[in-house]
Amino acid sequence: MSDDVILKAVNVSKQYRLGTVGTGTLSHDLNRFWAKIRGKEDPYLKIGAVNDRSAAATSDYVWAIKDINFEVKRGEILGIIGKNGAGKSTLLKILSRVTSPTTGSIKTKGRIASLLEVGTGMHPELTGRENVYLNGAILGMTKTEIASKIDEIVEFSGCQMYIDTPVKRYSSGMRVRLGFAVAAFLEPDILVVDEVLAVGDAEFQKKAIGKMQDISNTSGRTVLFVSHNMGSIQQLCTRCLLLEDGSVLYDGESSVAIDKYLSSGLSNFESELVSQFLQNQNDEVFNLKAVSIYQKDVDHKVFYSNMPIVVSFKYEVLKSTLGLRIGFDLYDFKSGVVLWRTYHDDLSEEIVALEDGDQYLQVEIPYNLLKAGSYALKPIASIHNLRWIINDDEFVYLFDVENTSGVDSVYTGYRPGVIMPGLKWNVLRD
Known part of the structure; x- marks a missing residue:
């Protein structure tokens, strides 16, 4: 990788088995083993359905993502958008090394901090303060480094009153606040955020977006941001990946990616409205x-x-x-x-x-x-x-x-309800 590229995905694919069976059956494992000792390719990589959640299954295997290629430069904020089931979360789990790709490789430089779902990395029995130290240690920070940041983390999260209370008593929004503050302030080289900000209130979303812009602009750190809020994507990201059925449909300017995403499956009239909205969204009308x-x-x-x-x-x-x-x-x-x-x-x-x-x-x-x-x-x-x-x-x-x-x-006294409709009734006779 060149010096300014901090993350690179090369032909990344992830295959899952459908149904109630886990990774595979004994017969499939034996077939894989026999192919491996003969120096052959895994036979089940040659099959698998496209990741279209609305279609009926045609195979026992599905490619959650297929042949994903992209690079991210240092200091860049990359948005990743797409419909539910397009493969966004699977891709972020691979980038965060929560799971490994079936094929392909991920090359990164520096530490990665992930916020993939509410409560990620939080131990429910530990207090908020103890979880800050735990998460920092997982990211490779020393106790002294964490201690120097903890006041900023607590203040940003807005959880001062509950910081010494077990996390299991936190609301989902409070967990997101603390988790994001830990990930942002412990200075990872790459921050991965997957839709969790939708749980937070409007005030915190505004603070979080400002913080992500700040760590990118002033610290030169990289952010990967998944969201269904196109306003946040437009405001935060200069570049977007648009995923569809597990593949990259578009990689480029955020405005173009959002246009393609919002226009998919719409009528010509609705597409015209979306195009107008993107062009004039800041105009006073x-x-x-x-x-x-x-x-x-x-x-x-x-x-x-x-x-x-x-x-x-x-x-x-x-x-x-x-x-x-x-x-x-x-x-x-x-x-x-x-x-x-x-x-x-x-x-x-x-x-x-x-x-x-x-x-x-x-x-x-x-x-x-x-x-x-x-x-x-x-x-x-x-x-x-x-x-x-x-x-x-x-x-x-x-x-x-x-x-x-x-x-x-008349007749009935007080009538319950909040409105009093004057409905027309008809008397019908046989």
């Missing part, structure tokens, strides 16, 4: 100026249940964008239950782009639908579920409804 909730020709603060309630949006479309959707979530304020979500184009048979400029949207909540009570309305805007533009609790509007229809008092 929509500005909400005002939201008003009122009843026509009535001046009061509490709305009447026997009259429609009008919701009006004033907004500006800064850039005409296909698939831009505007709507709101309506909550029962006391219980926090979402009563419904509605978009302006719910009843439209085709998706069109809103024109540029200032515009209004109005929608009516039918009379006698809402019961007496308090409600919260949260405006939302998105680009065809690919990108949230507004989905923030900061923009919440509260209003009250007073029962003026008399429905609750």
Whole structure:
């Protein structure tokens, strides 16, 4: 390997046997042994199905990954993406030396730290502090080196209160926090992270991504990052491997790899939306100026249940964008239950782009639908579920409804439930 290449995979493949049998049967082992003493190739390497989890098995063996070749340079952050079952985790286990390849070889320089699943390397009976020392020792660090880093590790993990408590009492998110902090701060040459950040909360994910960028930019260390969060991949990785059915479908720029991944299996229209999303994901396309909730020709603060309630949006479309959707979530304020979500184009048979400029949207909540009570309305805007533009609790509007229809008092008294639909019933006779 050249000096700037820190990891190299050459024709790496991994074969597994399907079914309830483990590595093989006695007859298969004897066949392998007979082939070996004659200097022949393992006969079972010539067979095996493609790793397509949705297809019916056609062989007793499957290639989880097949003929993977790539190099990673020092200081590079490589993203690895693909559908479930594409071979991502198998590849990382081989790179981390958790398992060995069936064929091919992995060449690395320096120490590798892996975070492959929640609780990796953590002993449940040991405390968080003891697990830090245990993991450091496994990585080849001396006790003095670990002691010099432990305060930073604990602070970054946010588990100060529980650091001297056995890990078995940690939540899954706390285990991920501590495990990532250990792997990141004990200075491995290669850090391998497999989807575990999805368990952490939004604050920790942001810290973890910043830390991975920092250790790559300032320390020249390498990161291999697997995730289904394309936003994180786009933000963090300059290069991506796209795996499909155990093989490398694409190796190159992250934006192109994400485009290919998101577009696989989509219609032409959906592919167009994805392409637009990738090109314009940082552009400002929509500005909400005002939201008003009122009843026509009535001046009061509490709305009447026997009259429609009008919701009006004033907004500006800064850039005409296909698939831009505007709507709101309506909550029962006391219980926090979402009563419904509605978009302006719910009843439209085709998706069109809103024109540029200032515009209004109005929608009516039918009379006698809402019961007496308090409600919260949260405006939302998105680009065809690919990108949230507004989905923030900061923009919440509260209003009250007073029962003026008399429905609750006729015959039955109080009616349970959070809404009061005016359903039309028919009496049918034979």
